[in-house]
Amino acid sequence: MRESESGLPVEPVYGPEALAGWDPAVKLGEPGAYPFTRGVYPTMYTGRPWTMRQYAGFGTAVESNARYRQLIAHGTTGLSVAFDLPTQMGHDSDAPLAHGEVGKVGVAVDSIEDMRVLFDGIPLDQVSTSMTINAPAALLLLLYQLVAEEQGVPAHRLTGTIQNDVLKEYIARGTYIFPPKPSLRLTADIFRYCIAEIPRWNTISISGYHMAEAGASPAQEIAFTLADGIEYVRTAVAAGMDVDDFAPRLSFFFVARTTILEEVAKFRAARRIWARVMREEFGARNPKSLMLRFHTQTAGVQLTAQQPEVNLVRVAVQGLAAVLGGTQSLHTNSFDEAIALPTDKSARLALRTQQVLAHETDVTATVDPFAGSYVVERMTDEVEAAALELMGKVEDLGGAVGAIERGFQKTEIERNAYRIAQETDSGERVVVGVNRFQLAEEEPYEPLRVDPAIEARQAERLAVLRAERDRRAVDAALAGVREAARGDGNLLYPLKDALKARATIGEVCDALREVWGTYSPGETW
Template identity: 60%
Template sequence: MDNFTAHYEKWQERVRAEMKKRPERKEQFAASSEIELNRLYVPKNFDSAYMEKLGFPGEYPFTRGIRPTMYRGQLWTMRQYAGFGSAAETNQRFKYLLAEGQTGLSVAFDLPTQIGYDSDDPMALGEVGKVGVAIDSLADMELLFDEIELDQVSTSMTINAPAAVLLAMYLTVAEKQGASLERVRGTIQNDILKEYIARGTYIYPPKPSMRLITDIFSYCADEAPSFNTISISGYHIREAGSTAVQELAFTLANARAYIQSAVDAGLNVDEFAPRVAFFFNGHNNFFEEAAKFRAARRMWAKIMRDEFGAVNPKSQQLRFHTQVAGSTLTAQQPENNVVRVALQAMAAVLGGTQSLHTNAMDEALSLPTERSARIALRTQQILAYETGAADTVDPLGGSYFIESLTDELEEKAYDYLDKIEELGGAVQAVEQMYMQREIQRAAYHTQKKIESKEEIVVGVNAFQQNDEPAPDLLQIDESFVSAQHERLRELKQSRNALEVKHALKAVNEAARSNENLMYPIKEAVKVYATVGEIANELRDVFGEY
């Protein structure tokens, strides 16, 4: 029996084992013409490079997907990003989306929360509840997830510098609901390097920020083993203007740095790496995006196996969430964004994403209305149930074009990775502004092409419409800000001030030692110390960047 056939039959055994744990959604998958669809398509004439570059789904190098049956066994998580105003308002939006068929939650926090300020801090003026929900304390987190069972739904939280604090709040709410932390699933973004590169919501300098991340890795490995401790993000790198190659390379460079930092801190790579996740952008160039996701899986598998010695296949798997590209949404003719979003989401599905957020058509103008949020969710549901895209594994695999693009993206990304290693790694490259300058150059080049009409943006530099009707936009009632201030004032009056004082002192002392910071932060959260108070204790020790 030749090598390929032997591998193929071994993979079929894995499929049968997988189906015992996760049965396929249907007994038979077929096209509309009643043509039965295979689970996987492979070359009729076997090329010896196939096993090295592609292999089989669920096996190294994972180019064709991280699970043997992919979406035939379980669809991607439909996780719409939501959050605005007060915790009570966002709780109602969460319940609405879940009732409409969303299968996971994704929390947007307001800017003060993201940079460690309470709603009543002068630095928060004008920003409370604007780009996400205002969370000041455990009381707000309890309200945010009121009547939502946290052991029944997975939650992604876009939070970075104060990720330890918000994670502690989330886990405490789960415990108060009676959930076992072993069953609580979700993801914190917790990716500080891309904040210095592209997004800007950092608080502390790089080195103490890296310590906070490794403390979370260690804590969750022991206390919340099903929770994803980091979502290493290329999304914001792409939103800042990078190319697909830069998004791929800089994200993996940052990932290397996090893994190395954890290993240097004494953690076993196979104990924490299975909970490392990624977050990529779904951009406009359909085939390039699908190839990018495939290249990312292959590169990460090789990095983890060959550079870090990871043996556990789950440590080698690149699991990722995709959000379609906000930077491609246009304020002009916003209905066109429905088409852009659908195509970007399709590329993510064909590329094998594990979860997906589809933007609403009006997000270039405001936070989405319920109607536009529903259309965005329906876009995913149509892709899942009506297009056949989920009926076979890696449907673009074997295309001459896709395989060539996958190889070229990988090659160019490794060129960047080699350059970053020459600079001393991702942290040093950030400090030397290398990645920032590369992104700025790419963004400038793209903008020049749009201005010269070398690159067409429909409705913006071509096919304009001068008499566009004004769309219906979501209006936020800002009276909630004074109510948020009052809630915070009442909380501080009603809590045990002595307990809070001792808990904050413990956070400060832990920051000055080598103690894992998650434990004292969680104790401070439990006695209703606020995000700003805990962040200020760490500012006192670490300083600001």
């Protein structure tokens, strides 16, 4: 008998006995109603398809701005900004640690000057923008707000998402700066700031995607992600917020693998667990607080450097799984991402894949097409049970942070990654073009290259900025940031003052590092 990716048994045939005692009124409910198994909206894609949101960004703000304008012209319906690693780690482009990394995996943003260029000519009241930024999420959100205000767009009209999920950085993605405690305090400050200032903004995207990329199974992915979600909700409630004030703006982010049936089950199980936790553990009453709204990205780790065009097919299958699972927005990877950054053409093809799913198939014609399927309903129940068991283990270790401090999630995920590697080595797990159906000789592929001169260009821009701005105003604002970091007032107001005075992201993060220190994990493997 075959095992699913979560290690659950998969029978060759399922029949009515698979659903003995299964009550659709309890397990499913109506679409758009508790427990939201069938999706968060009553009409789902019959009204309009999901948001096609292609993650992009590289080089300088000028080059990324051109790519965004191109994606908008090709019909993308939401922007998604990739920042380079120095920006994500709170270092300026001219910092020694940034050497070699500037503009490589995303766009380099050092200050408001770069942010202004990045969104030049893009009306911020008409696009929704997602930003993959975590430890310095508050800073990039504030820069976005400042640029919008310069465009004449008031903050209450802005829509978009900041990833802002530091817990999964400790577990899987590695882009952390500060220790968990001050990081969670900053997250709560962001929640509160957005309620008052940017009410339509999704304040966090609680992410399992990166855990899956690091090797998590579907059950691990949703269990550890929902456990992180619970930690954030507890933090905000402990800070005195009413759950129904902030919970409607929580959002999630998952992967879509090529294993369609289990992925659909996973998305449905995640919605059901979250609705129950929010209602029963936190007493949420607003239906929006119970809804697990999520973004999906197709699984990058399933893409191969060998015969890369085959990835187009994989991405179509993965994207289909996300849509059948009821995603609110989707990024489809470009076929060349196991080799390098996507070219213009491969980025366009990735978007075209979504357009085919939305407009040439019939999966958008009816809500939750797998409902009632013997196998998918059974798998939904089993993935849910497996996830709940893992969430119980996290709880036993004191919740997400306690478990992180013991290296629990990371160790579990790494063990699964090693198992997958061994299965691939032995040929038990088939990867087309890698361990079966190989070509004797791979065709050469010319990847997109980031101009190495941009590091020097960013450094020059910074030198000009530092010479031009009012140094005393910057120093005073940074002193205000340090003082707020030591106290317990909302940090976002002094952060905004500092950014407006043209302090750089590196300078602001250094001020916070001085007060909070940095996180260094105990490596367990």
